[in-house]
Amino acid sequence: YKYQYLFEGDCYRLRTGQARRWDVWVDLNGRGDSLAKMANAPLIPAADPAQAIATGVWGAIAPAGIPEMVEYDRWAENLFNAYCRSIELQRDYGAMNWGDWFGERKVNWGNHEYDTTDQILIQFARTGDPKYFYVADAAARHSSEVDTVHHVNNDLVEHFGPRPDYPARPGMVHQHTVGHVSGFYPAERIRELFVQNGIGSSENPYLCLDPYNLGHIWTQGLVRHYFLTGDPFLKETVEKIGLNLARLVEDRRYKFMGHSHCGRTTGWPLLALAGAYEIDLDDRYLKAMKTLVEDALAEQDPVCGGWLYVLPRGHCYCEKRKHVGMAGFITAILINGLSRYYFLTGDERLPEAIDRAVTFLDNDTWREEWRDWRYTSCPASRATGRPGVVVMAHVNGFRIAGNPEHLRILKVAWEAKFQQLRRISSTGPGFGKSFSSRMYGCAEAAALLTSSTHLGSSRG
Numbered sequence: 001y002k003y004q005y006l007f008e009g010d011c012y013r014l015r016t017g018q019a020r021r022w023d024v025w026v027d028l029n030g031r032g033d034s035l036a037k038m039a040n041a042p043l044i045p046a047a048d049p050a051q052a053i054a055t056g057v058w059g060a061i062a063p064a065g066i067p068e069m070v071e072y073d074r075w076a077e078n079l080f081n082a083y084c085r086s087i088e089l090q091r092d093y094g095a096m097n098w099g100d101w102f103g104e105r106k107v108n109w110g111n112h113e114y115d116t117t118d119q120i121l122i123q124f125a126r127t128g129d130p131k132y133f134y135v136a137d138a139a140a141r142h143s144s145e146v147d148t149v150h151h152v153n154n155d156l157v158e159h160f161g162p163r164p165d166y167p168a169r170p171g172m173v174h175q176h177t178v179g180h181v182s183g184f185y186p187a188e189r190i191r192e193l194f195v196q197n198g199i200g201s202s203e204n205p206y207l208c209l210d211p212y213n214l215g216h217i218w219t220q221g222l223v224r225h226y227f228l229t230g231d232p233f234l235k236e237t238v239e240k241i242g243l244n245l246a247r248l249v250e251d252r253r254y255k256f257m258g259h260s261h262c263g264r265t266t267g268w269p270l271l272a273l274a275g276a277y278e279i280d281l282d283d284r285y286l287k288a289m290k291t292l293v294e295d296a297l298a299e300q301d302p303v304c305g306g307w308l309y310v311l312p313r314g315h316c317y318c319e320k321r322k323h324v325g326m327a328g329f330i331t332a333i334l335i336n337g338l339s340r341y342y343f344l345t346g347d348e349r350l351p352e353a354i355d356r357a358v359t360f361l362d363n364d365t366w367r368e369e370w371r372d373w374r375y376t377s378c379p380a381s382r383a384t385g386r387p388g389v390v391v392m393a394h395v396n397g398f399r400i401a402g403n404p405e406h407l408r409i410l411k412v413a414w415e416a417k418f419q420q421l422r423r424i425s426s427t428g429p430g431f432g433k434s435f436s437s438r439m440y441g442c443a444e445a446a447a448l449l450t451s452s453t454h455l456g457s458s459r460g
Contacts, residue, residue, distance in 0.1 A: 001107050001193055005184035006096050015181045016156045017149040017170075020096065021141065021233065046128040053125060057227075060399065062447040064127045072446040075418065076123060076439070083435040084135065086427035096180065099142030101432025104176035106197045108208060111147045111176050112139055114388070114436035117221025121228070122443050133228070140225040143218075144237040146181070147174050149211055159183050160210040165253040171244025175208050175216035182209040201313065214256070215264035217241065219275030226279065235279055242276025242285055245269050249288040257295045260309040263330035266292050270337030274344060289341050296334060297353055305356030306331065306364060316378035325377020328365040328384065331357065332393035339396035351401045358397035358406050361390070366409055371416035386417040392441025395448050407448075414445055 006013055014020065027035040049063035064073045083101075086092075092102050097109065104110040117139040124132035149156075149172040157168045159182075174181050178190055187209060194205045219238050226234040248254050249269075256266045270292055277285035301308055308324050316323045335357050342350040365374040367383070373390055375381040384390065394410040397403060417438075 001178050001185070001190075002102060002109075003094055003097070005179035006094065012095065013184065014096075015179075015183050016153055017151050018096075018146055018181060019148075019150040019233075020145045022095075041130065041134060044130050044133055046124070046130060046133070049126055049128050052128075058122065058125045058224075059444060060395070060447055061122060061126060061443040062450070064123075068450040069446060071418075072442075072450075073127075076126075076442070079435055079439060080120070080123060080132070080135075082427055083432065086431040086435075089427055090429065096146060097142075099138035099140075100146070100180065101430075101435075103429025103431065104433055105194070105199045105208070106429060107193055107199070108176040108178055109180045110430070110432045111174055111180060111216065112143050112218070112221075112436065113176055113216060113433050114440050115218035115221045116432060116436045117143060117225060118218070119221075119436050119439040121221055121224045122439075126443060136221070136225065137229075140222055140234060144222055144234050148237050148241065149173070149181075150237075150240065156183075160212070163212060165255065166212050166248060169244060169247075171240035171242070172211040173217045173241060174211045175213045177208040182207075213265075214245075214254075214269050215261060217245075217268050217272050219272040223275040223278050238276050238279055242273055242279075242282075245273055245276075246284050246288040249291050256292055257299050257307075258309075260312050260315065260326060261330060262299075262309070263307060263326055263332075263334035266296055267330075267333035267335070267337035271340055274340045277344070286344065289344075293338060293341050293347070293350075296338060297349065300353060300357065301360075304360050304363070305353075306360035307334065311376055311378055315376040315381070318378060318380065323376075323378040325364055327376040328361055328373045329375075329387045329389050331361050331364075332387070332390040335361070335393040336389060336396055339393075339400060342400060354397055355401035355403055355406075358393055358401075358403065361393065362406070362409055368412070371412050373413070385420075386413050388437050388440025388442060391417070391445050395441055395444045398448065410445065411449055414449055 023039075025035055025039040049065070052058060053061055053063050062069050087101060090102055092100065100112060101110045101116070104113065117136050120132050120136035120139065124136060150170055152168050152170060160168050162168065178185065178193070182190075187207060190207050190209065191205070194200055194207060195203060199205055219241055222234050222238050225231070226238065249256070256262060256269065270289055273285045273289050276282070277289070299307055307326050309326060310322050310324055311326075315327050335354055338350055338354055338357070341347065342354065361373070364377050367374060370383050372383040372386055375384050391410065391413065394406050397406045398410065
């Protein structure tokens with residue numbers, strides 16, 4: 001299930017919709033060693049970090065090497081080295097696998113959940129060190145070529161299972177699954193594999209076999225990689241993803257909001273559409289974002305400021321009655337999507353809505369004695385380990401609305417997160433997700449918390 005799915009007898013197999021590309025390097029003079037070095041680490045342009053960040057296109061981050069960021073620089077590099085070591089020790093290689101990480105749900109390839117490409121490119125921008133670019137390049141190539149559906153035929157639609165609210169078409173993106181895209185093995189075999197490994201809480205676990213789940217879709221890393229390289233295939237891929245999402249919003253059949261996972265099925269598409277908008281400033285993407293924002297604001301509770309739904313099993317195990325609310329990280333993803341729309345448009349309704357949403361998130365899940373947030377609205381849920389999306393929600397909340405309590409809580413959580421992860425030695429299966437989810441929002445948080453300009457003003 002990790003490697004052998006790719007082979008049938010002595011043949012490689014590709015799933016319909018994939019577009020894996022290979023580069024062939026040739027040296028007619030036969031200098032193999034120098035050719036290999038050039039292919040593995042080609043020369044690339046790297047802007048001065050201070051100048052690159054001053055453009056504003058990388059968001060509110062700070063360059064590496066300045067006195068305020070020395071400790072963070074060591075921390076971030078340590079996590080990156082552990083990520084690379086994990087790939088090496090687990091041998092996450094292969095014609096279809098290279099550029100991704102393995103171990104989501106023990107047996108799935110991760111398909112770069114939490115936008116691994118973007119997290120690494122942020123470090124490239126901060127440092128100018130090409131080692132970050134090479135790893136991000138492999139990740140971007142993988143996401144665009146393997147995980148994205150470029151073509152659809154009747155066989156693929158039948159495999160996914162047709163849905164009236166979401167027509168199968170190019171631009172869909174696979175979530176973490178066996179073989180990246182599923183379909184190499186019968187569903188029953190995957191179900192047996194999940195049950196044998198204790199994945200899920202029943203004999204019929206969620207198998208992640210189709211690309212209908214919009215809680216696993218990212219474009220920001222691909223967009224930034226395109227702007228750095230000019231690779232037209234990346235632009236085409238982002239446009240396919242963006243057009244698919246825009247049509248899905250315009251059709252008004254897919255239920256983005258109204259359920260316990262809606263924060264991620266609305267928040268990530270908002271961020272993905274923003275990435276597509278950055279490429280060519282097509283107002284169609286901005287209009288689709290506006291529709292999703294309107295839906296989210298309509299469902300935000302006017303009293304507590306949150307989004308309230310009966311929690312599913314896994315988010316609440318209480319037997320007498322299920323709690324109401326949402327998983328904290330899911331609320332945070334929605335906050336981040338709304339924040340991105342605000343930064344693009346300046347919509348005057350959003351500062352108050354975002355401020356109230358972050359306040360709800362803290363009232364609902366923050367535990368001062370843990371210096372951490374609970375996983376969900378259920379009081380019995382575990383600590384989260386301070387996920388990056390929640391950190392980013394607080395960065396956005398403070399930058400937009402300037403609430404000092406949000407900054408205080410962020411600072412307490414950040415200090416605990418920093419202490420916990422100062423030394424990373426774990427490189428087992430699934431570490432790629434740990435890297436991406438930990439790094440998400442951290443460069444922005446570090447810049448905010450070490451900047452006297454930000455700390456001394458109500459809005460960044």
